[in-house]
Ligand code: GDP
């Protein structure tokens with residue numbers, strides 16, 4: 001079972017980092033395929049917490065091959081800081097490989113991201129202001145600067161001039177910003193190039209070699225399906241495709257290399273930034289979920305918006321990704337509610353009922369969630385390790401999710417810790433396979 005894709009099935013922050021770290025123990029390589037340092041992936045091991053933004057969540061295993069694929073946009077300053085931070089904590093980062101074709105976030109991308117948000121005023125997207133959108137825009141406009149350009153001063157300078165020329169007007173307010181001085185910028189990025197050179201590689205070729213050798217490769221998504229630029233809640237989305245289909249393009253492999261697609265979803269819903277959120281709770285219950293779940297952004301520290309689980313969106317994510325399994329995280333956070341609600345359909349402004357995710361923006365913006373009420377439970381789930389340890393109501397909740405989302409539940413999270421998971425039979429069956437694959441560490 002060579003290729004397994006891990007994707008967010010909601011609006012991001014579902015716990016992809018934790019699950020990737022867990023599966024990586026028995027994987028041979030972990031690969032990021034899109035997004036940039038807008039991502040914040042948390043791993044908790046014992047007393048220690050790690051927050052990764054660009055480096056794949058397999059890096060904590062000494063020497064593990066970790067690849068930043070061509071589909072990722074890289075802010076080299078942030079990447080170097082992250083590498084230095086890991087080294088300072090004695091993590092062996094020798095297995096990191098960076099695609100020479102990945103695009104670079106430049107100082108002007110950061111300025112343009114912030115300027116764009118300011119210009120939109122009350123209609124702003126609520127981006128992470130990390131330059132992600134402007135960098136992908138330059139990539140599409142064929143004005144991007146790639147990792148390989150860091151290794152050639154002449155080319156780098158020429159490309160920076162060409163990339164900045166069409167932005168002259170929008171960058172005028174920052175004319176005096178030293179970060180935009182051509183010489184300073186080139187020098188700065190050449191230094192980054194020297195620092196990163198040992199990690200730069202032809203990562204597509206590396207992927208083929210790994211897959212040809214029957215190695216287990218984990219492709220780690222960032223963000224989530226509802227933030228997808230094509231299928232998400234446009235324009236309140238990110239500028240890449242966080243769907244499983246992008247795992248191929250973003251690393252240089254074909255779809256036949258993918259065996260499993262696992263979608264990660266919280267037992268409820270969160271969203272950071274603006275945009276439609278039909279099952280949002282702007283009341284005490286929402287506040288309780290936020291404080292119990294520690295729902296504050298890993299990257300920007302912003303309070304995450306919270307709401308009940310949205311099965312309309314989850315079913316949509318399941319179809320968009322061809323999910324073979326679901327991982328439900330943070331089930332423990334729902335302990336203590338008498339009743340739990342889930343969105344099973346949407347109601348439009350005119351009273352029309354939607355079973356499927358509405359494709360039209362105006363319709364979507366005026367829908368509210370139609371909720372189904374389920375039994376809650378009081379017990380703390382932190383110590384549960386098998387499905388039979390869970391209260392009946394929690395098991396019923398998982399069954400309800402599986403039935404309505406169209407994917408079996410493989411794994412359940414009952415706390416942030418690495419061991420705070422419950423493997424289901426479906427999880428062991430799909431992942432272990434005959435030869436013992438990525439999940440062969442799952443308890444039998
Ligand atoms: P990612 O971006 O998808 O990797 O998710 P984040 O790291 O941004 O946010 C998920 C948060 O939930 C992190 O703080 C995790 O440590 C935490 N977490 C993950 N799984 C669980 C779980 O099952 N229960 C609890 N209580 N916390 C979890």
Ligand code: IMO
Nearest residue numbers: 012013038039040126127128222223238272273
């Ligand atoms: P992980 O990988 C949650 C959101 C931003 C904003 C929108 C566009 O940790 O799940 P961008 O900076 O990408 O142009 O912002 O997307 N967003 C995320 N929300 N988790 C993330 O990543 C996100 N990355 C971007 O809040 O609404």
Ligand code: MG
Nearest residue numbers: 013040041298
């Ligand atoms: Mg996150």
